[in-house]
Structures are given as structure tokens and as C-alpha cells.
Amino acid sequence: MFENFKKFSYELAGRPLVIETGKIAQLSNGSCLVRYGETVVLANASASASPRDGIDFLPLSVDFEERLYAAGKIPGSWNRREGRPSDKAILASRVIDRSIRPLFPKDLRNDIVLSLTVMSVDPDCSPEIAAMIGSSIALTISDIPWNGPIAGLFVGIVDGEIVINPTAEQREKSTLELTVSSSKNKVVMIEAGANEIDDDTMFDAIMLAHNTITPLINFIESIQKEIGKPKFAYDSCDIDHDMFDKISALVSEDVKSALNTDDKRIRDDRLKPVYDKVFEALEEEYPNSKAMINECMYKLQKQIVRRWLLDEQRRVDGRRMDEIRPLAAEVTLLPRTHGSGMFT
Structure with missing residues (x-):
């Protein structure tokens, strides 16, 4: 059986x-x-x-x-x-x-x-x-x-x-x-x-x-x-590498400049016009490709941050590899609970 x-x-x-x-x-x-x-x-x-x-x-x-x-x-x-x-x-x-x-x-x-x-x-x-x-x-x-x-x-x-x-x-x-x-x-x-x-x-x-x-x-x-069974073929969801190369050539330096701050809110504000620039430049060649462009932009940011880590030994917020971010802790924040605390 x-x-x-x-x-x-x-x-x-x-x-x-x-x-x-x-x-x-x-x-x-x-x-x-x-x-x-x-x-x-x-x-x-x-x-x-x-x-x-x-x-x-x-x-x-x-x-x-x-x-x-x-x-x-x-x-x-x-x-x-x-x-x-x-x-x-x-x-x-x-x-x-x-x-x-x-x-x-x-x-x-x-x-x-x-x-x-x-x-x-x-x-x-x-x-x-x-x-x-x-x-x-x-x-x-x-x-x-x-x-x-x-x-x-x-x-x-x-x-x-x-x-x-x-x-x-x-x-x-x-x-x-x-x-x-x-x-x-x-x-x-x-x-x-x-x-x-x-x-x-x-x-x-x-x-x-x-x-x-x-x-x-x-x-x-x-x-x-x-x-063991042979592995099945699947539909690749990788990024469009030609699109990535064009985006990298177009805004790589702009992205580096936008990321170079220790304030995440400032970083996000700086990236918005960079995204707009990319969407405008690629709109005709890649219509209805906003999701793929966003994915390429994310990969570009990741690549830049990784090169900073490997080549310059610094993090995206400027900290050195052996430096931790500021930490703070408080207790007894709430009056009626058995205990309360906040760690940031």
C-alpha cells in the first residue's frame, strides 16, 4: 500500500x-x-x-x-x-x-x-x-x-x-x-x-x-x-535591472545626499523630490510601473547604505560601527498600574 x-x-x-x-x-x-x-x-x-x-x-x-x-x-x-x-x-x-x-x-x-x-x-x-x-x-x-x-x-x-x-x-x-x-x-x-x-x-x-x-x-x-524531487520553475519577481541601472545613473548622488542625515524625518523629506524626479523621467519609457520603480529605489538606498558600511565603516545616521545610538529609560509613568516603563 x-x-x-x-x-x-x-x-x-x-x-x-x-x-x-x-x-x-x-x-x-x-x-x-x-x-x-x-x-x-x-x-x-x-x-x-x-x-x-x-x-x-x-x-x-x-x-x-x-x-x-x-x-x-x-x-x-x-x-x-x-x-x-x-x-x-x-x-x-x-x-x-x-x-x-x-x-x-x-x-x-x-x-x-x-x-x-x-x-x-x-x-x-x-x-x-x-x-x-x-x-x-x-x-x-x-x-x-x-x-x-x-x-x-x-x-x-x-x-x-x-x-x-x-x-x-x-x-x-x-x-x-x-x-x-x-x-x-x-x-x-x-x-x-x-x-x-x-x-x-x-x-x-x-x-x-x-x-x-x-x-x-x-x-x-x-x-x-x-x-528528492526536481525543483519547480517559478515566475521571477526580481527587479528590472535595466530600470535599476537607469535610476542609479540618474539619482544615485541625490539619494546619497538625501540619506546623509541622522534625522529620519529630514531624510524622508529629502527623498520625496528624488522620487518625483525618477517618476517624471521614466514615465514615458515605463508607464504604469510605479511599484517596480519604488522597488528599484529601495534597492538603490539599500546598496548605498551597505557601501557606506563596508567602505567607510559608518551607518546611515553617521554613527561609527562601534558606536551605539543614545538610549533612555524611564519608570513609573502611569499612576494606577502595577508598574510601567518606557525604553527608547
Whole structure:
């Protein structure tokens, strides 16, 4: 019945990692069931057939979905249904989003949904890490254009020793809470909290995670070679490069002059006549192209600010690379609240 069913096994931090495909959610673009210890996560990746109109970003949605039954609990009392996502689930979705989003093509505008359903929880085997690995595998074996794979790990420090994917008991004693995701060649994302960890120890922890992830990436690539689908062709939503070159030649110096202030309101006021100049100059050659012109102007501003950072080591508001903006904090602003504060 399941002629496409495949099972792949790996050992991660001394615990079995088993990937199953070809049995569940076979109509999605890519799907896998991740078993890490006794933690089980179903990862599904789906994409629309055409790009969404009128947007200048990748419409990617990552949904990390917890289920009470995964921990052996049943909703009771008057509430018989699952509730809204917990803060932990929202943060897990964001960490995974930050890990995978930079690896999609910059000109892709198709809707992409990544559903990560936690079906069983082993406290010693993090469902967040299983979901991150599952999301990478689902995208890698799918036909969705993506420049992965990546993988992720938790890192802790227990009794002075760096530990990969610490158990629940070890996490209670750990002085470091570090999440690292990386590709085969470089670290992609870091999320960290620690109790006064020195720089060298933090660096060693990050590099140990990266070196542990590298063979895991090889494992994911071996799965792709066996069952991966060819990536589909998509309608590019990249800017018109001829238009960009003309705009750059026309107003590059004007944009530099407009951006060269530490007051955002003045910057915006200076840019308005520059935009008007561009619209007037290109109206005949590029009619009804206001959205594309705006996109080219945004790219031009981004390019100029990046060159300032790399060539002159200064930010758009004039600050040096090692200089932070002025900060201010106030408390007790509201009379009847339990507490209030403002940080700017």
C-alpha cells in the first residue's frame, strides 16, 4: 500500500534520529515524520503554484503546532479544544523561520507554508530541534526552490563541559541556552542566553555545534539524492535591472545626499523630490510601473547604505560601527498600574 515508504536512520547526540517518508501527507510538496528518541514531529512543506501579486517579500509561514496529546494530556473542564499557540511555540516558529528564510531565492514570491505538528514529546529530545531538522528535510526533498539543507542543535554547559542537545535534567543545570542552525559551510542562525559565559567558551560552543551539524547535513543530502524531487520553475519577481541601472545613473548622488542625515524625518523629506524626479523621467519609457520603480529605489538606498558600511565603516545616521545610538529609560509613568516603563 505504501510503495514509496522510506526510513532513514542516524544517531544524534547519542539518541536515534529516524526519518520516515512516503506514508503521511503525500499530497504536500514535501513531507517527513521525524522521530528523535520518543519525540515525534510531522513536517509538511507546501507551496502555491503561482506568486502572490503586489508584494515585495517572500510570503513564508512557519507554524509550530503543539498538541496536548503529545505529552499525554487531554483538554478538560469546559475547554475541550486546543488553545492558541503558546509563547514557546511562537518563539520556536520564529527561530525556524529565521533559519530557513535566508536560503530561499530572493525573487521568489510564491506562498509557502511549513506545518510542524508535535505528535509525541520526549522531554530529553527537544521537539523544537526535531521540527527544525524536519523542516529542512521536508524542504530539501520537496520541489520547492530552496538553497538548503540546514540543521539545528541545542547546546548547553553542564559542570563546565559543553553538551550537545542536553537532556531535560542537564538543561536544569546548564549555564548556557544556545540554539545554533547552520548549513554545511557556515552558521545561519544563533539564539542564545547564558549566565556570564566568556567569548571563547561561546565561540567553542558554536563551533562544536557547527561541526556536529556537518555530518547531519551529509545525512540529509543522502536522503535528497535518494528521494528528492526536481525543483519547480517559478515566475521571477526580481527587479528590472535595466530600470535599476537607469535610476542609479540618474539619482544615485541625490539619494546619497538625501540619506546623509541622522534625522529620519529630514531624510524622508529629502527623498520625496528624488522620487518625483525618477517618476517624471521614466514615465514615458515605463508607464504604469510605479511599484517596480519604488522597488528599484529601495534597492538603490539599500546598496548605498551597505557601501557606506563596508567602505567607510559608518551607518546611515553617521554613527561609527562601534558606536551605539543614545538610549533612555524611564519608570513609573502611569499612576494606577502595577508598574510601567518606557525604553527608547
